[in-house]
Amino acid sequence: MPAYVPPPNVLQSRHGAIGALFHTRVRANPTHRAVVDGDRVITYEALEERSNQLANALLSQGLRQGDRVGLLARNRLEYVEVELAAAKAGLIVACLNWRLADRELRHCINLVEVSILIVQEEFAETLERLDLKEHRRILLGGDYEAFLATSTADFPGLDIDPESGLVILYTSGTTGLPKGALISHRAMVARAMCFASEQNIPIGDNFCAWPPFYHMASTDQALATLLRGGTVHVVDGYEPDLLIDILEREEMGLFILMPGMVGQFAAILEARKVKVKGVGRCGAMADLVPREDIAAVTRALNSPYSNTFGATETGLPPASSSVIPIGLAPTNLAKRQSAFCDIRLVDTDDNEVPIGTPGEVAMRGPTLFSGYWNADETNEKDFRNGWFHMGDVLRRNADGTLDYVDRVKYMIKSGGENIYPAEIEQVMLADERVQEAVVVRRPDRKWSEVPVAFVVPADPSLTENDLMDLCRENLSSYKRPKDIIFLADRDLPRSTTGKVQRHELEARL
Incomplete structure (x- = not known):
């Protein structure tokens, strides 16, 4: 038959x-x-x-x-x-x-x-x-x-x-x-x-x-x-007064917060002693938010923080189901893989990498977009072998959780070693005296490229030596920034979604 x-x-x-x-x-x-x-x-x-x-x-x-x-x-x-x-x-x-x-x-x-x-x-x-x-x-x-x-x-x-x-x-x-x-x-x-x-x-x-x-x-x-x-x-x-008015009147399962406004919004909520009606979880993109800001806003909203990793092309997957408990300044931002997708972490030859090794995310699943409009060459490359390659690097841990590492397209190649800026940034952000840290590459005659850090201090007493000591304790020598430049938050160039534009910081070097 x-x-x-x-x-x-x-x-x-x-x-x-x-x-x-x-x-x-x-x-x-x-x-x-x-x-x-x-x-x-x-x-x-x-x-x-x-x-x-x-x-x-x-x-x-x-x-x-x-x-x-x-x-x-x-x-x-x-x-x-x-x-x-x-x-x-x-x-x-x-x-x-x-x-x-x-x-x-x-x-x-x-x-x-x-x-x-x-x-x-x-x-x-x-x-x-x-x-x-x-x-x-x-x-x-x-x-x-x-x-x-x-x-x-x-x-x-x-x-x-x-x-x-x-x-x-x-x-x-x-x-x-x-x-x-x-x-x-x-x-x-x-x-x-x-x-x-x-x-x-x-x-x-x-x-x-x-x-x-x-x-x-x-x-x-x-x-x-x-x-x-x-x-x-x-x-x-982002209109704090209007948002607070809604939060005081309406319950909601998810209240989105974007990088760049979390700390300020938490301070406003705390100063006004706002009593929200009820928020199931708050936030987004925890990897881009200072840890103390996460703790502060979760306390203010009495809501855990949504530890998400998704994209315009993929929706909430591949890893947006984890939460950070109320009041916790996390030292680890490992995420659970979303239930409705299949992902592989691959090297430059599209071979799966071992557990513990960073690899580019290749994804399949029903939430995926249908390609970029009139961009055949880009689609051919990004959908190679029938998987959508996100351009983001994750690392799978032994327990199955996923750590965000960085973007594939923004990698520092120093003396034959690959350096992902987020690894350096996360070390610095673990110090509550750091409000924001952004690492970029600088051309170097000897090493080809070296990392340089732009830092927005949360504490004016923070010094370059403090951060260098922190990096020495937590990073391999080749990953440590060669210079640390302090600046005000308003001087960080951002896109309309709040993401720092690294190429503009590079141009300042």
Whole structure:
């Protein structure tokens, strides 16, 4: 007897795309709050109607499944409407970073060839300066509302393959123009499941979308929240007063904190003696946060810190299920591998490395993105041998946990030895007198490259000799920084996500 092959109608039944899943959720709680944006509150029923109207209006313009709709706006209620409308129409939202320079923004828009560009009025003048490919432009406000009014609120009911694109989120390294990471419906559904299970998120929970929607932190978790009947509280960026007001009123399973603001936010919470309603876990990217700041913010929020390692391309996996206990300044940031992915740690020849040896993360799993838009050469390299190579280096411990080591692309090669800056940084950050430490490479005639550390002191009495002694106690001689440069936090060059831009520090050398 031949092997069973599922017929087309069986295969079609697996089509569970984001728009249809939200449409089904509306029936369960039509009057529940879906999105809160300051004084504006929209229910599931109203969000369904408005996103249906927008979906039908976009389709009436002749757009076809797979066409791109650009969105250039701050965090606001309409961001969610546009993402849901595109999901229902089979369109792809290009989530544009309004903080980009003209050259970068022009590249991002033209790269994906948007058919329609929805823009917040304050950014309209910026677009006029750019040499953009032909498209229709819709201003948020009266123009947007008039556009919605042209169509009915009927659910489009299209059959959308879960592998179809949903959003394009832009990523960039320390140099070069941004790349457009295509996230499918399949990946977003899987990310929602990971969010719920790995972060212990209850059904109907609240989520505070204060990081920019053009990054995964808000887009992924906001859509996951809506698929599970919860409420998304939209805040336009890091606004401590607004965030505290929400935390005092609403319980939430996860409250995101980004590197660069953790210590300051903890100090504000402590100074005001804030009593939060209840936070299941807080934070993100513990490897980039000073240890004492982690301890302080967990005490202030009475919540463990989420010890995450994920990416725009992968979602919360490969290692985002661990937490750091309340009040602990961790000396070890080992993470558990996420349940919904398969990873290998490999060397430059793609061979798995032994336990205890750093290796690049190669990952498979349902949360993975569908490649970089129009970047065949990059996709060929990063997906070699059928695995996505993240460009990050981890080390697997004997107990199965994972330690973050550094980026593959930022490695210091000194006298034939590979030095990962994070190894040096973690030694320095273990001292509570260090607020931030960033290690970069400096050309050297003898060794080719040597490490140099830029340090933001938390204690003005900290000296270079103190740190050199610390490094001598904990690092091999070749890994010790050849110079230590003290500077203020405001003088650290950062990207829009708070990550320090090492290449700019290199240029200062």
